[in-house]
Structure formats: C-alpha cells, structure tokens
Amino acid sequence: MSVKYFDNTDVxxxxxxxxxxxxxxxxxxxxxxxQTIGRxxxxxxAPNGPIEHTIRxxxxxxxxxxxxxGIVTGLKVATNTTGYGPTILEVNGVTGFGFLTQYxxxxxxxxxxxxxxEYVSFFNLSGDFRDQxxxxxxxxxxxxxxxxxxYLTQGQSYSQSPIHSLSYNFRADWEPVYTLGRKxxxxxLYLGGEETLSIEKEDYTHIKFSGEKSEDFFSFTSVTGLDMxxxxxxxxxxxxxxxxxxxxxxxxxxxDLSGMYLxxxxxxxxxxxxxxxxxEFSKAY
Amino acid sequence: xxxxxxxxxxxxxxxxILADSADISFGASLNNVFKADRxxxxxxxxxxxxxxxxxxxxxxxxKDPLKDYVYKExxxxxxxxxxxxxxxxxxxxxxxxxxxxxxxxxxASIDFFEGLNGTFTPTFEKAGxxxxxxxxxxxxxxxxxxxxxxxxxINYSFTADLEPQYIIGEKKPRKIVFKDRRASVDxxxxxxxxxxxxxxxxxxxxxxxxxxxxxxxxxxxxxNGRITDRSIQASxxxxxxxxxxxxQGHVNKAPIIxxxxxxxxxxxxNIVNISGKNFTYIENVLFCINGExxxxxxxxxxxxxxxxxxQAVLPNQTSKGxxxxx
Numbered sequence: 280m281s282v283k284y285f286d287n288t289d290v291x292x293x294x295x296x297x298x299x300x301x302x303x304x305x306x307x308x309x310x311x312x313x314q315t316i317g318r319x320x321x322x323x324x325a326p327n328g329p330i331e332h333t334i335r336x337x338x339x340x341x342x343x344x345x346x347x348x349g350i351v352t353g354l355k356v357a358t359n360t361t362g363y364g365p366t367i368l369e370v371n372g373v374t375g376f377g378f379l380t381q382y383x384x385x386x387x388x389x390x391x392x393x394x395x396x397e398y399v400s401f402f403n404l405s406g407d408f409r410d411q412x413x414x415x416x417x418x419x420x421x422x423x424x425x426x427x428x429x430y431l432t433q434g435q436s437y438s439q440s441p442i443h444s445l446s447y448n449f450r451a452d453w454e455p456v457y458t459l460g461r462k463x464x465x466x467x468l469y470l471g472g473e474e475t476l477s478i479e480k481e482d483y484t485h486i487k488f489s490g491e492k493s494e495d496f497f498s499f500t501s502v503t504g505l506d507m508x509x510x511x512x513x514x515x516x517x518x519x520x521x522x523x524x525x526x527x528x529x530x531x532x533x534x535d536l537s538g539m540y541l542x543x544x545x546x547x548x549x550x551x552x553x554x555x556x557x558x559e560f561s562k563a564y
Numbered sequence: 565x566x567x568x569x570x571x572x573x574x575x576x577x578x579x580x581i582l583a584d585s586a587d588i589s590f591g592a593s594l595n596n597v598f599k600a601d602r603x604x605x606x607x608x609x610x611x612x613x614x615x616x617x618x619x620x621x622x623x624x625x626x627k628d629p630l631k632d633y634v635y636k637e638x639x640x641x642x643x644x645x646x647x648x649x650x651x652x653x654x655x656x657x658x659x660x661x662x663x664x665x666x667x668x669x670x671x672a673s674i675d676f677f678e679g680l681n682g683t684f685t686p687t688f689e690k691a692g693x694x695x696x697x698x699x700x701x702x703x704x705x706x707x708x709x710x711x712x713x714x715x716x717x718i719n720y721s722f723t724a725d726l727e728p729q730y731i732i733g734e735k736k737p738r739k740i741v742f743k744d745r746r747a748s749v750d751x752x753x754x755x756x757x758x759x760x761x762x763x764x765x766x767x768x769x770x771x772x773x774x775x776x777x778x779x780x781x782x783x784x785x786x787x788n789g790r791i792t793d794r795s796i797q798a799s800x801x802x803x804x805x806x807x808x809x810x811x812q813g814h815v816n817k818a819p820i821i822x823x824x825x826x827x828x829x830x831x832x833x834n835i836v837n838i839s840g841k842n843f844t845y846i847e848n849v850l851f852c853i854n855g856e857x858x859x860x861x862x863x864x865x866x867x868x869x870x871x872x873x874x875q876a877v878l879p880n881q882t883s884k885g886x887x888x889x890x
Contacts, residue, residue: 313623313667315582317573317646318691322582325623325667325696454803456754457664459771460712462700470801 283371287411290336291369292396295346296417297338300393302370306332306404329457329464332400334368334377340384340392343530344418347396351382351449351474355535355564360469368398372409375400378467384447384534392424401455401464422530431497431536443479443555447534450474472564476536480556483546490540493560497536538562571686572646574620576674579629582694583622588645590616590679613728613735615677618643618653624660624668624773625694626781634658634722635816635845637742641674647685650676654740659721660785667696668773677728677737695775697783702773709753709767709791709808716752716805718771720785722815748811749787756796756806764790767810787812817842819889832880833864838887841872849876852885859888 290299309328312321350366357363365376377398384394429445451472455464476493484496543559574583593612596605633641633655640652657673704712725744728737749769759765768788775781789812797805821840828834838849849866850859866876874889 309665313582313584313696314569315584315622315691316569316586317571317580317583317687318689319570320691322691322694323623323625323696326698326700327666329665452801456716456803458713458754459662459664459699459704459715459718460702462665465713468803470803 283408283410288371289369289411289413289415290338290371291367291415292346292350293367294369294415295344296415297336297346298341298417298423299336299338302334302336304332304334304370304373304404306330326462329401329455329462330403332375332377332404334370334375334398334400335395336370337393337395340394340424340532341418342422342424342532344416344422345394345532347379347382347394348384348532348534350379351472352535354379354449354451354469354472355474357469357564363469365400365467366398368400369406369415371411372406373404374406375404376402378453378469379449379451380453381451382449386424386426386429386445388426388443390426392426392429399453401467403463424532441481443481445479446477447536448475448477474539474562474564476539476560478558480558481553483554483556484541484544484558486541486544490542493536493539493541496541496560536560567646567686571688572684573644573687573689574646575644576629577642578644581620581622581629582625583620586618586620586645588616588618588648588680590614590676613677613730613737614679615675615728616650616680617656617673617675618645618650619671619673621669621671624670624697624783626697626775626778626783628670628783630655630658630670630672630674631783631785634747637745637847640740643674643676644682645680646687647682648680649682650678650680652676652678654724654726654742655722656724656726657722659719662699662702662718662720662771662773664699664716666699668699668702675726677740695778695781697773697775697781699773701776702771705770705772706786707769708765709751709769709810710755714754716754718752718769719750720747720771720787721749722747745815746811746813747787747815748789748809750807750809753806753808756804757794758796760791760794764792767791767808769810786817788817789813816845819843819846821887821889824887830878830882830884832878832882834878836876836878836887838874838876838889839872840889843868843874843889844871846874846889848890849874850888850890851876851879851882852887853879853881853883855883855885857885859886 290297290302308330309326310324311327313323313325314321365378368375368377377400380399381397386392449472452470454468454470456466458465539560539562541558541560545557547555574581574586592610592614594608595611597607597609598605640654642651643653653674653676656675659671661669723746724742727741727743729739729741731738767790770786772784787810789810791808792811793809795807819842821838823839825837849863851861852859853861861879864877864879866874868874
C-alpha cells in the first residue's frame, strides 16, 4: 500500500466535500485491566465501556456549499428526538455514521471564514485509506466567505456596526442508549443543542439582569442574522469590496441569530491595543 | 512488614476468586459488667459468640462459586485470606450487576460465626489468564417486561436473614437457621407503563451469560416474582428512565407435583416416586398419616434424582391423602 498525502484525501459529509485544511479520526475502546487480590499483574483485560470515535475537520467555508451548517439548521428545528438520522462521514476512504457534537464558525478581519466540525460515532467505522476519487460534491470551489464581506442583517439593510471578530458555535447533546446483550447502542437520542455567538466590539456594553435579546441589541426589526455574501470580481483582478451587498447576484450563507440572549460581557485592556469588549449571546434548543 | 493487595490470595471453598476488593471484620460481643455497689466497671463479659463478615467484590469468569448458596441452605463456605481462614461461613448478601459494555461484577457478604484461624502468610503469585463474562453477551428468556433491546440495566440481589443457634456450654453455634431468604431485581427499562394493580404484576426474568468463544463459561440468574414498585424519572437534557422492581418471596421456584408412582404397598419404609418440576432445591416431602387430611409427616428419607423426579421413603402410619413437597 502506498503512502497517501493530504492532496489525495477526500473529506466528505453526506457525500459533500469541504475545503479541508485538516481532518482527524480518533477511536478508542474502554479496555481495562482487571487486577485482583493475591495476584501480581492483571488477569484479564475486559471492556469497561463502549467504542467511540471522534471525527474532526477544519475547513474554509464555501458560502453556497456548507454541509455542516445544513446539519446545524436541521438540528435547530428537530422535534423528533429519536428520528434524527446519522451523518455519513468519510475521511480518505474510512467511513462511518456520526452525530454532530460541535460546529464552529470563525470570522476575523482580513481573513477567510473558517469552520470546524466535530462528530461522535458510536458504531464501528469501515473502509481503508484509498486514493482520492472525487466522488463527492465539492461545489464549485468558489464563493469562500471572508471577513470583509460578512454583515449583520436588518431586513435588506446591512449593518455597518464595527465588529472586530466573530465566532459562532453550536453544540449538540446526544445520548446513546445501550441495552443488555449488545455492544453498540440500540438507539441514539438527540437531547438538544445550544448555540453561542461571541463578538468583539470597541464600545462597552452593560449586561442586564434579565438579559437582552440579540434583536434588541443589534436593533434588528425583521430578518435577524449574519449574512455572509460571496465576492464579485470586478475588472480583471480586483474584488469590488465597495459593492452594495443588497444588490447584485451574490451567493449567501445566512446564519440565523434570532432569539439569542446576551449573557456575558467582558473587557480586555492591554498594551498597544484598543479596549475590546467581548460579548457572548446564547440560545438553547 | 507492610504488604499490598498482591500478597493475600483469596479463596472460597479452596477455589481462587478474582476479587478486586475484600474486607473482613470480626469481633467478640463484649459488654461491661456493672456491679450494684460500683460506679465504674473494669470487667467485660461476652454476650454473644465471636462472629465476622467478609465482603468481597469480584469479576465473574464462569461458573460462580457462590451462586449455589443462593438456592440452598445446606452446606457452608470456607474462606482463606492470605492464610487466615474460616471454615463455616454463610452467604448473607449476593448481588450481580448487569451494566452495558462492562464485565459482570459480583458483590457478596459471607457471615462466619468464629474467629479467623491460621497466620497471615504473604503470597507472591503472578496473575493467570482468565476470561471475563461481559454484559454484551447476555441473553434474556421468559422476560415479562420487554425484550433485550428494552433493558438498559439489571441489578440482581439476594438477602438471607441468618440466625445462629447456640447451645448452653458451647461457644460456637450448633446450627445456623435461615429465616427470610429473598431475591429481587431492579431493572431499568425503556418500556414506560403506569400499570400497578393492588396485587402487583407477575414478573419473570432469566438472564443467561456466556462467553462468546467459550461455551462452557456460562452462568444464569432467575427471578420469578411480582412487580411491586415502579418509578419514572425525567430531567432536562436526559432520556426518560423507567425503573421497576421484581421481588420474589422465596429464592426457589415453587415445586409442582404432576405424578405419583408407588412401587410397593402404602406402608412406612416403602419408596414412592414423585414426578413434577422444580425439585432441585426442595427441603422435604410431607405425607398424611393416620387418616389425617393435611400432609404433616416428613418422609423418612428422600433423594432428589433430578429437577423432575424425587424418591421418598414413606413415614410410619402413612395413609391415603395429599403429598406435599416443600
């Protein structure tokens, strides 16, 4: 078997590829040595818990092709806790069923939008390393999100409120139900999720005892969210950063931020920097 | 000289036990003797015999050396802990836990009514190779509360109420009387029900566990009783848990007679064959004598040929009437 390199590796979520700059699979069992009275060493190594796999990936976000956020939006509206199916994951030919536990989207000035996702699997994986086959849908390899084309929306208006960095996180809780007589769970329950939005601003925000809704904080009146739009290339080689995002044909990735509550405000002052106010909003599902 | 856990080999009935913990406590029941004209007492007098308890926890690797003592009252258990030994112990508590993806763990308490004999002699043995039984390899039969995919955990427990009987002039009990002996299982299940009639609900469960690659490494426990308690618990960010308890007033299944075969006249000393089921752990066979209608006279002797056949010797003055197996 030949060595496989990073440029020969597929990272697929439900057969949709992502522009990954890193991916990992870690698997563990719970074998425990049983040590007994009157004996030196262990008599037996016995399982003391189930097998679990963790699959992680980091990638540049394509605005028209973001399979992990699609799973997040599905979980945010999920009502049947027992009927939510697993995600089919593949890293260079190693495949398995996974359940999204963490999704993180990071946007910083003068940088591309990056995301990371983490899945947990309670079932055995299959497959082996193989050459890239491009069997997945990778979109058009275009429309990568950037910090300078990310806006907070208010209806069709795009807020210019200065935000120095932004991080969106979604966490999902799962409960594998293990029953007697089997090694894998008989069912996986979705117990709920929680999303958090962390932003960094230059003006101070007082925290309120009863919290403050994201709509009120950002003075939104209708559509509430974070809108990342694709870049248009103007001329021959320059991006039109001054283009009006509400006009023209752009690819959008809209993150719904409605209903979140501000619950954390902290200030950081340090040498050679302006004062930064970090705010955190959250919402449970 | 201080020793560690590897230096005290533990055996029950001369068979090694893979115990991961054991504690032994024992003592004399002494009390101060007060005299009428004295405020203080410097004297002690025994009020009961010397007795002790060994509590141990071990991983099940096959046939359980203690399980037979759950079902039968006869016989006692000898134990040895690094050379310190007792010769007549009696099982007081026994429990088995079945938790998914874990080895099957046994906890037991054995009472003994004597001090520990012998001297502590450290051992230096290396661990051998054993196979542990896993909950992943259990099967359920005759379960009245759902199938295997519904059962998230089972905890089986047995308790015996022991009473030593002493004879004046002797320091050791002449006899150990087994009073109440009960078995119960606590089950966590996904089957949610609120049914609970005043007479309870019949509940049966038999758990058989076998090593997948060693058919001879097998063991089972069984409870046939009544569901007496249920509870349903729900809290945020967790699944709904449904618990129920099956209690059995006696650890053995009730013996049932289906046929009687006389090979000789109905006279004391002759033998009768009794067929039926659940005879393995019976304690006596009772007959009617002198024309009475209630069987009260015990058999002169009896032999358990199998779980379905007993041979009993008729008592003197046996008369026609009912036969009872107890």
